[in-house]
Each structure stands twice: as C-alpha cells, then as structure tokens.
Amino acid sequence: MAYRKTEHYDETVTNGLMNHYKEILNLLGENSEREGLLKTPERIAKAMQFMTQGYEQNAVEILNSAKFHEPISEMVIVKDIELYSLCEHHLLPFIGKAHVAYIPNGWITGLSKIARVVDIFSRRLQVQERLTVEILDAIKEALQPLGVAVVIEAKHLCMMMRGVSKQNSSTTTSAFFGEFENDRTRSEFMKLISAELH
Structure with missing residues (x-):
C-alpha cells in the first residue's frame, strides 16, 4: 500500500495563497512552471496555514x-x-x-x-x-x-x-x-x- 499523508487545510485559503505565491515566484525572476517549483506554491500555502494555526485556537x-x-x-x-x-x-x-x-x-x-x-x-x-x-x-x-x-x-x-x-x-x-x-x-x-x- 502506497504512503499517503493526510492533512486538512481550508481549500479556499490554500488556493488563494497558491495563486499569490506563484505570482511572487514569477516576480522574483523565477519560472513557477519549472519542475522544481511546480508544487512549491501549494507547499508554501499549506506550510503557512500550519505555522499560523494558532489563530484558530484558544x-x-x-x-x-x-x-x-x-x-x-x-x-x-x-x-x-x-x-x-x-x-x-x-x-x-x-x-x-x-x-x-x-x-x-x-x-x-x-x-x-x-x-x-x-x-x-x-x-x-x-x-x-x-x-x-x-x-x-x-x-x-x-x-x-x-x-x-x-x-x-x-x-x-x-x-x-x-x-x-x-x-x-x-x-x-x-x-x-x-x-x-x-x-x-x-x-x-x-x-x-x-x-x-x-
């Protein structure tokens, strides 16, 4: 059975962040479509949600x-x-x-x-x-x-x-x-x- 990591993120927030991070990569002079960066916007979007999850907790x-x-x-x-x-x-x-x-x-x-x-x-x-x-x-x-x-x-x-x-x-x-x-x-x-x- 293949390894499958399960995490839960707000899809709307993830998609919005992904679009912005893709644009950031392009503005920095990178090519967001090259192989090494294809999944980077999604990874950053999920990482940022994890690193700021304290907003949702009391x-x-x-x-x-x-x-x-x-x-x-x-x-x-x-x-x-x-x-x-x-x-x-x-x-x-x-x-x-x-x-x-x-x-x-x-x-x-x-x-x-x-x-x-x-x-x-x-x-x-x-x-x-x-x-x-x-x-x-x-x-x-x-x-x-x-x-x-x-x-x-x-x-x-x-x-x-x-x-x-x-x-x-x-x-x-x-x-x-x-x-x-x-x-x-x-x-x-x-x-x-x-x-x-x-």
Missing part, C-alpha cells in the same frame, strides 16, 4: 480543559519549551525556548497545556515582546494564580540572514505578574531556569 480554553483544584501554592516551572514563530515584520522565523512558571492559587493545569499555550501564541505572526505577554495573560486569566513568570530566549532569522547579519545574537524577553514582581521570588525563578538539574 489558549484559555486549552488551560481550562485540564484544570484541577489543588490546595498548593508552590512554584510550578516548565522550562526549555521549544518555540518556532514567524516575525510579523519580515515573515522570517524566530526560534528559541520559553520558560514559564506560575504559583497556584487553588488551581493547577496539566503541564502539557503550558507548552500548548506557548505553541498557540507562537503559531501566529508575532513579535517576541507581545508573545511573552500573551502567554502570561492567558495563564493569569485561566488559573488566576498568585503569580506568573515568562522568559523567552530566541534567535531571529531577520537579524541573522538580512540587515545587520548578526548570527550570534539572541533576544531575551520577560514578563512577570504578582508574586514574581517580588525580587526574591523572581530571583528564585531565574536561578531555577538557569540551573542544570539533570
């Missing part, structure tokens, strides 16, 4: 789908969450990792849901600064915790491939709420995400 609903009552108030950290996003200024990728923590106030959520929240907001056209705050706001709204902290470290291909062409630069953004605005709690979080505990 982070608060995801967190609430695995929300459990627990009478604890100790820091919960999920660190080194891989993220892949598209810079909204150049539509080039930025790639990195997120470190997310919260202090429960009677409610916890499934650990995988924290990673899902990062994915939902990453899979949109983004700037790293807004991405950081959106992750924090979703956790804050769903769990109403005593505190939330988000730190993102990423490399931006718009800086590496074009413009200043700085391959070794990285960008760090952070957002803190509640108990994490306290120096001691924030310092503990920063120490823990920097530590090699393995």
Whole structure:
C-alpha cells in the first residue's frame, strides 16, 4: 500500500495563497512552471496555514480543559519549551525556548497545556515582546494564580540572514505578574531556569 499523508487545510485559503505565491515566484525572476517549483506554491500555502494555526485556537480554553483544584501554592516551572514563530515584520522565523512558571492559587493545569499555550501564541505572526505577554495573560486569566513568570530566549532569522547579519545574537524577553514582581521570588525563578538539574 502506497504512503499517503493526510492533512486538512481550508481549500479556499490554500488556493488563494497558491495563486499569490506563484505570482511572487514569477516576480522574483523565477519560472513557477519549472519542475522544481511546480508544487512549491501549494507547499508554501499549506506550510503557512500550519505555522499560523494558532489563530484558530484558544489558549484559555486549552488551560481550562485540564484544570484541577489543588490546595498548593508552590512554584510550578516548565522550562526549555521549544518555540518556532514567524516575525510579523519580515515573515522570517524566530526560534528559541520559553520558560514559564506560575504559583497556584487553588488551581493547577496539566503541564502539557503550558507548552500548548506557548505553541498557540507562537503559531501566529508575532513579535517576541507581545508573545511573552500573551502567554502570561492567558495563564493569569485561566488559573488566576498568585503569580506568573515568562522568559523567552530566541534567535531571529531577520537579524541573522538580512540587515545587520548578526548570527550570534539572541533576544531575551520577560514578563512577570504578582508574586514574581517580588525580587526574591523572581530571583528564585531565574536561578531555577538557569540551573542544570539533570
């Protein structure tokens, strides 16, 4: 039996994007009818829908789908969450990792849901600064915790491939709420995400 990959895409959106990408290839001086490029517009159209699927997802609903009552108030950290996003200024990728923590106030959520929240907001056209705050706001709204902290470290291909062409630069953004605005709690979080505990 032959291999058949099954994916689901909006046909209207796919066809519209394909037409535009075909025209882009021609405007760049390429021949969109040559063998190597014949399926490129379709591939890009589907890739773009995959990489922006976060628009169709609700982070608060995801967190609430695995929300459990627990009478604890100790820091919960999920660190080194891989993220892949598209810079909204150049539509080039930025790639990195997120470190997310919260202090429960009677409610916890499934650990995988924290990673899902990062994915939902990453899979949109983004700037790293807004991405950081959106992750924090979703956790804050769903769990109403005593505190939330988000730190993102990423490399931006718009800086590496074009413009200043700085391959070794990285960008760090952070957002803190509640108990994490306290120096001691924030310092503990920063120490823990920097530590090699393995």
